[in-house]
Amino acid sequence: xxxxxxxxxxxxxxxxxxxxxxxxxxxxxxxxxxxxxxxxxxxxxxxxxxxxxxxxxxxxxxxxxxxxxxxxxxxxxxxxxxxxxxxxxxxxxxxxxxxxxxxxxxxxxxxxxxxxxxxxxxxxxxxxxxxxxxxxxxxxxxxxxxxxxxxxxxxxxxxxxxxxxxxxxxxxxxxxxxxxxxxxxxxxxxxxxxxxxxxx
Amino acid sequence: xxxxxxxxxxxxxxxxxxxxxxxxxxxxxxxxxxxxxxxxxxxxxxxxxxxxxxxxxxxxxxxxxxxxxxxxxxxxxxxxxxxxxxxxxxxxxxxxxxxxxxxxxxxxxxxxxxxxxxxxxxxxxxxxxxxxxxxxxxxxxxxxxxxxxxxx
Numbered sequence: 440x441x442x443x444x445x446x447x448x449x450x451x452x453x454x455x456x457x458x459x460x461x462x463x464x465x466x467x468x469x470x471x472x473x474x475x476x477x478x479x480x481x482x483x484x485x486x487x488x489x490x491x492x493x494x495x496x497x498x499x500x501x502x503x504x505x506x507x508x509x510x511x512x513x514x515x516x517x518x519x520x521x522x523x524x525x526x527x528x529x530x531x532x533x534x535x536x537x538x539x540x541x542x543x544x545x546x547x548x549x550x551x552x553x554x555x556x557x558x559x560x561x562x563x564x565x566x567x568x569x570x571x572x573x574x575x576x577x578x579x580x581x582x583x584x585x586x587x588x589x590x591x592x593x594x595x596x597x598x599x600x601x602x603x604x605x606x607x608x609x610x611x612x613x614x615x616x617x618x619x620x621x622x623x624x625x626x627x628x629x630x631x632x633x634x635x636x637x638x639x
Numbered sequence: 640x641x642x643x644x645x646x647x648x649x650x651x652x653x654x655x656x657x658x659x660x661x662x663x664x665x666x667x668x669x670x671x672x673x674x675x676x677x678x679x680x681x682x683x684x685x686x687x688x689x690x691x692x693x694x695x696x697x698x699x700x701x702x703x704x705x706x707x708x709x710x711x712x713x714x715x716x717x718x719x720x721x722x723x724x725x726x727x728x729x730x731x732x733x734x735x736x737x738x739x740x741x742x743x744x745x746x747x748x749x750x751x752x753x754x755x756x757x758x759x760x761x762x763x764x765x766x767x768x769x770x771x772x773x774x775x776x777x778x779x780x781x782x783x784x785x786x787x788x789x790x791x
Contacts, residue, residue, distance in 0.1 A: 602753075602755070616673065616674070616677060616752075617752060617753060618677065618680065618752075624680075625680075625683065628676045628679055628680045628683065629676075631674070631675070631676035631679065631694075632674045632676035632677060635674040635675065635676060636674055
């Protein structure tokens with residue numbers, strides 16, 4: 440009886456740590472069965488997130504995601520201090536519904552400084568969409584699928600709690616480690632940490 | 640009266656020494672159960688140590704804290720143990736104060752990640768430092784001859 444109870448508790452815990460697939464649309468990379476899962480909570484208007492996206496993320500993808508060691512989910516976590524952060528999340532999440540998450544997030548970070556002052560994030564992302572997709576995007580911005588995805592990710596982030604962006608939540612064998620937000624997020628330390636936990 | 644005062648001081652010293660020792664052991668345990676790179680990130684965030692030293696400190700300091708904690712609890716060579724602990728805590732407090740003065744909003748790293756440097760962490764470490772300083776002073780203090788003669 441005690442063994443059964445332990446099994447049930449462990450399964451429930453594992454289920455709570457597994458990503459909710461309903462809220463993932465193009466914003467995940469790699470093999471979902473990889474031993475390590477990394478949830479990256481970021482804000483498209485956050486300069487540190489742009490730096491992480493431009494410098495650390497490609498290395499993470501090449502060295503850990505591509506070989507199947509890590510499964511990455513990019514979580515939407517717009518900060519209140521960024522006036523266009525939420526709008527950017529909506530636009531990218533809407534583009535994700537059209538299968539254009541990568542292109543939208545790429546251009547959002549690339550042109551961050553421009554739309555960060557003008558607020559023209561939708562016009563920025565339109566550059567990677569066809570005319571038909573641009574029309575669909577307008578209709579999707581306030582769609583439940585988009586709003587609920589962002590709300591879900593924000594709720595998840597607050598539950599951690601995410602101290603700032605970018606923050607990585609690394610899950611390995613039911614153990615969760617929160618990295619970043621306040622600490623220096625250098626790839627060398629992320630790499631050292633992943634190598635350490637993967638060696639166990 | 641005098642002998643009971645000495646007894647109270649002695650008991651207080653022992654209790655404080657053991658408690659501080661346990662705090663060090665716990666702090667070490669929390670760091671050692673997680674990947675060392677987590678602690679390295681906290682250390683690196685202070686921006687005090689050169690990069691080549693960060694890994695060394697991240698790997699070695701928790702073990703040093705563990706040994707120091709056990710050493711304090713054991714009661715052997717109290718002057719050296721408590722003096723070392725006091726210096727260590729003063730170093731931690733100095734680093735936190737330095738970070739605060741430079742406007743860094745970073746984790747303390749004292750008991751693993753997730754605790755920002757703030758009034759609570761500084762007061763807590765200062766209290767540990769005060770306790771250690773007291774124990775260090777007491778380890779050098781000897782009751783007067785008369786008190787010892789009368790079994791103080």
